[in-house]
Amino acid sequence: MIITRRAFTAALSLTGLAALAGLSPLRLISDAMAQSAADVAKPQSLPDMGIGPADATVTIIEYASMTCPHCAAFNATVFPKLKAEYIDTGKVRYIFREFPLDIKAAAGSMLTRCIAKDDAQKYFAVTDMLFRSQNDWVVKNTTETLTRIGKQAGLSQQQVEACLKDQALLDKIAADQKYASDVLKVDSTPTFFINGEKIKGESSIEEFQKRINPLLKS
Numbered sequence: 608m609i610i611t612r613r614a615f616t617a618a619l620s621l622t623g624l625a626a627l628a629g630l631s632p633l634r635l636i637s638d639a640m641a642q643s644a645a646d647v648a649k650p651q652s653l654p655d656m657g658i659g660p661a662d663a664t665v666t667i668i669e670y671a672s673m674t675c676p677h678c679a680a681f682n683a684t685v686f687p688k689l690k691a692e693y694i695d696t697g698k699v700r701y702i703f704r705e706f707p708l709d710i711k712a713a714a715g716s717m718l719t720r721c722i723a724k725d726d727a728q729k730y731f732a733v734t735d736m737l738f739r740s741q742n743d744w745v746v747k748n749t750t751e752t753l754t755r756i757g758k759q760a761g762l763s764q765q766q767v768e769a770c771l772k773d774q775a776l777l778d779k780i781a782a783d784q785k786y787a788s789d790v791l792k793v794d795s796t797p798t799f800f801i802n803g804e805k806i807k808g809e810s811s812i813e814e815f816q817k818r819i820n821p822l823l824k825s
Contacts, residue, residue, distance in 0.1 A: 736756065
């Protein structure tokens with residue numbers, strides 16, 4: 608799937624994000640290229656946002672779209688259990704990477720990056736807030752709601768507007784998405800990699816336990 612500039616601009620006007628109309632379109636394309644654990648592990652254009660020890664035995668990488676209801680459901684029901692059992696206990700490093708499926712998701716990811724800067728804990732907190740309020744900011748006036756969230760997090764009106772017009776940031780998100788699509792063959796959200804092994808879809812805590820525990824013992 609490729610979002611053309613014409614479709615991209617039309618979508619912006621419909622969602623209240625017309626100020627972004629000059630930005631480049633996100634390209635959602637996939638090629639049949641091989642992946643490896645090394646391909647998955649290295650960040651590309653944007654620095655990784657991760658929690659848990661950097662030297663943990665197991666690393667989980669999640670690719671998610673901020674407008675994806677399955678991602679929001681996973682965030683609400685499974686991630687807290689993963690965090691309590693594995694991340695907070697130092698067994699797992701957990702990394703979240705943006706894979707926006709539409710312009711609203713891209714805007715949400717941009718705002719999260721602008722609010723958090725290089726603070727991973729804040730990044731995960733804002734991500735959680737956006738997932739939990741997904742119905743509000745996705746269904747209603749997106750720009751107005753994201754602006755309010757940005758202000759609640761300490762940004763000014765001008766900073767929020769500058770963030771949502773940041774071509775360089777959008778380009779980096781789009782480049783990382785393209786890498787995930789082309790090289791890692793990510794084509795849906797959420798997609799997870801556990802030490803390089805791919806899991807597609809909203810998996811249960813039991814599924815994660817089944818895959819994580821043997822890695823901890825080895």
